Amino acid sequence: MSGTLLDALVREPGGATPPGGRSLRAADPYGDDAQLALYVCYELHYQGFSGVDDAWEWDPDLLRARQVLERRFLDALRSEATAHDDPQAAVAGLLVEPADGAGVSHHLRDEGELWQLREYIAHRSLYQLKEADPHVWVVPRLRGRAKAAMAAVEYDEFGAGRGERVHAELFAELMTDLALDPTYNHYLNATSARMLAVVNMMSLLGLHRALRGALVGHFATVEITSSPASDRLAQALRRLGAGEAAVFFYTEHVEADAVHEQVVRHGVIDGLLTREPALAKDVAFGVDATVLLEDRFAEEVLGAWREGRSALRVPL
Numbered sequence: 001m002s003g004t005l006l007d008a009l010v011r012e013p014g015g016a017t018p019p020g021g022r023s024l025r026a027a028d029p030y031g032d033d034a035q036l037a038l039y040v041c042y043e044l045h046y047q048g049f050s051g052v053d054d055a056w057e058w059d060p061d062l063l064r065a066r067q068v069l070e071r072r073f074l075d076a077l078r079s080e081a082t083a084h085d086d087p088q089a090a091v092a093g094l095l096v097e098p099a100d101g102a103g104v105s106h107h108l109r110d111e112g113e114l115w116q117l118r119e120y121i122a123h124r125s126l127y128q129l130k131e132a133d134p135h136v137w138v139v140p141r142l143r144g145r146a147k148a149a150m151a152a153v154e155y156d157e158f159g160a161g162r163g164e165r166v167h168a169e170l171f172a173e174l175m176t177d178l179a180l181d182p183t184y185n186h187y188l189n190a191t192s193a194r195m196l197a198v199v200n201m202m203s204l205l206g207l208h209r210a211l212r213g214a215l216v217g218h219f220a221t222v223e224i225t226s227s228p229a230s231d232r233l234a235q236a237l238r239r240l241g242a243g244e245a246a247v248f249f250y251t252e253h254v255e256a257d258a259v260h261e262q263v264v265r266h267g268v269i270d271g272l273l274t275r276e277p278a279l280a281k282d283v284a285f286g287v288d289a290t291v292l293l294e295d296r297f298a299e300e301v302l303g304a305w306r307e308g309r310s311a312l313r314v315p316l
Helices: 002-009 022-026 032-043 054-058 060-080 087-094 104-110 114-128 144-157 167-177 193-207 209-239 244-275 277-306
Strands: none
Touching (some): 002 032, 002 060, 022 060, 032 060, 032 193, 054 060, 060 193, 087 209, 087 244, 087 277, 104 209, 104 277, 114 167, 114 277, 144 209, 144 244, 167 244, 193 209, 193 277, 209 277
């Protein structure tokens, strides 16, 4: 299915037919094929691809194919991410970290090796090199306090007016420090469907106005959990001898995201639900879906490392 899509995209819009029919409806919503196809479709809304006509972005046949995949993906998430109906309870759960300390950042801080740290950074580059971009789409769909608070956080993510402090640029410098290729989407062919699902969910929620509540829930999850995880990753980088450019990316997030957590909770979420209380369940869903996909990605990565093998499709 994804191969059919790629074959179509290198031709003129209207000159080739994107995948359709049974292959779309039968695809595993979390599988390699569906997630790669979705990622490629979404990328047309970001930086696009060399050799692909920009007109494909709004090609009706391609949008119909994408819609089928989106519905399968969203249905799967809604059937599994059901821990909370109340957004306050969902957010409260994020404020207490698991006692077992079994996450990827814990592993990298305490016992991770340099090759594992580099693999993790390669995986995360699919999002970090477009950090905050999916969230911008929600700004026109918010009003009042929620819009102002969301814009304030995004302003920081984009460097507060300084191009060299844009977080995606800082991540590229981190990658260079670790002898990784910082080219946008360079590791797309090496990462896994579980990482693609994390990024695709952000694009899905951002592109659809009807999912604005879920996007806010997702964004809250990212900001609330970022600060402690960033602190652990900064410690891991120091322990493994990384340079200051690499360490700075995460130390910057420790402070910034601690502030962002408060702004998102009290400004964005409260501001949104004051105006649109009917979106409460959607906000909770956004939190739960993010936790679900991040946990599955962590499980896959740590499982591979425990077996002494690469967590990437194409090892570094």
